[in-house]
Amino acid sequence: MNKTAICEILITSDIHGHIYPTDYRMAEDRNLGLAKIATIIERERQHAPDLLLLDNGDLIQGSPLASYYIKQQQQSDAPHPMVAVLNKLGYDAAVPGNHEFNYGRDVLRRVMAESAFPWLSAGIINLNTGSPAFGTPYIVKKIGPSADPIKVAILGVTTHYIPNWENPQHLKGLGFQDALKTTREWVARIREREHPDLLIVSYHGGFERDPVSGEATEKLTGENQGYAICREVAGIDVLITGHQHRFLATQLGEVTVIQPGCYGQALGKIVVEWEKQGDRWRISRQSAELLMVDESVNADRTILAMFSGLEAKTQGWLDQPIGQVEGDMRIHSPFICRTADHAFMEFVNKVQMEAAGAPVSCAALLSDESQGFGPTITMRDVLGNFMYPNTLTVLRLRGRDIRAALEQTAAYFVVGPDGRLAVNPAYVRPKAQHYNYDMWEGIRYELDIARSFGERVVKLTDPDGMNIEDEMEFEVVMNSYRAGGGGDYEMFKGKPVVREIGADMAELISDYIQRYRTIRASCDHNWRVTVDGTEA
Missing domain, CATH: 3.60.21.10 (Metallo-dependent phosphatases)
Structure with missing residues (x-):
């Protein structure tokens, strides 16, 4: 045998x-x-x-x-x-x-x-x-x-x-x-x-x-x-x-x-x-x-x-209240949050802009399980929304880079068989990649998902309504993962680094909340996603 x-x-x-x-x-x-x-x-x-x-x-x-x-x-x-x-x-x-x-x-x-x-x-x-x-x-x-x-x-x-x-x-x-x-x-x-x-x-x-x-x-x-x-x-x-x-x-x-x-x-x-x-x-x-x-x-x-x-x-650390919210900063639907400017994402971008001294910011809702902030904010809420220890990087970008980044982020959506907005299956399988959809502050823009990939940015201006031209320069703050081109944002690779912020986002968010104590939920509605010009 x-x-x-x-x-x-x-x-x-x-x-x-x-x-x-x-x-x-x-x-x-x-x-x-x-x-x-x-x-x-x-x-x-x-x-x-x-x-x-x-x-x-x-x-x-x-x-x-x-x-x-x-x-x-x-x-x-x-x-x-x-x-x-x-x-x-x-x-x-x-x-x-x-x-x-x-x-x-x-x-x-x-x-x-x-x-x-x-x-x-x-x-x-x-x-x-x-x-x-x-x-x-x-x-x-x-x-x-x-x-x-x-x-x-x-x-x-x-x-x-x-x-x-x-x-x-x-x-x-x-x-x-x-x-x-x-x-x-x-x-x-x-x-x-x-x-x-x-x-x-x-x-x-x-x-x-x-x-x-x-x-x-x-x-x-x-x-x-x-x-x-x-x-x-x-x-x-x-x-x-x-x-x-x-x-x-x-x-x-x-x-x-x-x-x-x-x-x-x-x-x-x-x-x-x-x-x-x-x-x-x-x-x-x-x-x-x-x-x-x-x-x-x-x-x-x-x-x-x-x-x-x-x-x-x-558990004791997580349950410590660190601040209050005036208004509604909860995420009731992550899908809807990604279709138009939302108070929670505006807050995230404002924290990034203040921490980095940059006039333009982009950030992502990192998970479909993120719930935003209720009336009382604890460390549990902060870490539940910011689970990755990303630090911030400020890049010097041209207008054409911003437009290319918005086209990349617009690929997150497709028009479904019923003619309505839907998440591109490539961002769900084989691995959920919701964190690769960015939302911007400091510019104004509109994405029309009815258009072909690469032609979806139908509006791109500065806050005063002036068109952003290809050769214009901007300092833009984003997390270190994105600044390195993570998520197929190839247009960011090799761009000049203006400065880096060593603290991770959870620390920056918690410090900001503890400094101001009461955070007012606000939204300037600087961007939206449409299907053939109609709001999603």
Whole structure:
């Protein structure tokens, strides 16, 4: 009888600081978080004690608990709570995601030093030495019987698109090499050096094409290269993906593919079986599935207890009233909010303009779950609306750049079969991208969605009604993600940077509210979206 063996690989990705099964906007429980994922991991360990446990990035940022730790607690000796959980659960490795850089290199260095596991990323290099910036880009694990172990190689790769979004100060001394090219080179190197029985690529990036049809699902910028990695790189057995927050468990050619969503809503599981043929182990079967977190999964009590004090302080911080609203600044419909000037978005733009000293601003409603501000504003409200630690950048733009940006933002809408305004499906699937629709202050404009793409800006003037000509110059403030061209705003790339504001938007908003205490909801109705001239 042939000798056989089996290996189980468990994967988390895009946890974004979520330990507790909590919706921090409402202080309600939800089926997510590492405490619930831990319960599933321990359950899997009961029948697969030699399993491999990997995290695919975007771990340390994204929840109020993570924000509170960074802003209030990180001077203590306590390790970052996300790292403490991964250490407790015995993770074998992690890959840095783009959001690992949000708090700067000092925070990232400390996080990595606190980790009992290696951080793998072949394509991020130290510019001074040309070597991988975070130590080894891959590890080799031996599993199964000690007399005849199975050799598993795990390569970490991170999307090289990070410089298009991140504060340049956070990336000093780092180079970001093309992820596809990096994967091809390192897979060949690992195959030649290590001769593994299984080669896993853990890639903090997603799919640029539909895994089934191969059709492009986004502009091929290089941000996501999962499809090309599967199709063009020989020697990969398993590809772990992330970044897009999708739920994927499939086979693409000979490669088993997984992407376990976000916030700890699912745990990825890959099972690989081998048969011994001569002196080599040969893969006989591979499978991928998502172990979803639901009501039947109880949160791990030990992990909840580890951070009960931090969680209590976070909740107290979130519930502190910091100001009042005079009028209505609530978002009753995110769709309607994006069709005409709204008091909440006008407020956001005014904060940006004051903080940066710029006469023109653009900003996005970051999520369809954003609710604006009610009569009393708390820190919970601020962080619920400003979940990303974006800083501000002032660019010097010409009139033609502003017009091009408005045409890009107008692509968010289409005219539906019923002749009414609708959201372009490309901004909903495969990943919701509502944050790539901008609303402007300091100019006046009208978008007519009945017109063809690229011809939708039918009005563009300054506040006094004078037409904005192509060569006119303006200082425009926007978040750092957009200033780098994020969201396909190519017209912003390489434009002169007038100044940068180091504080993130949540801090700027909360400081503004606490300074003025009472915020008056107002709206100058400087822009609107129409369909053939009729308001949407």
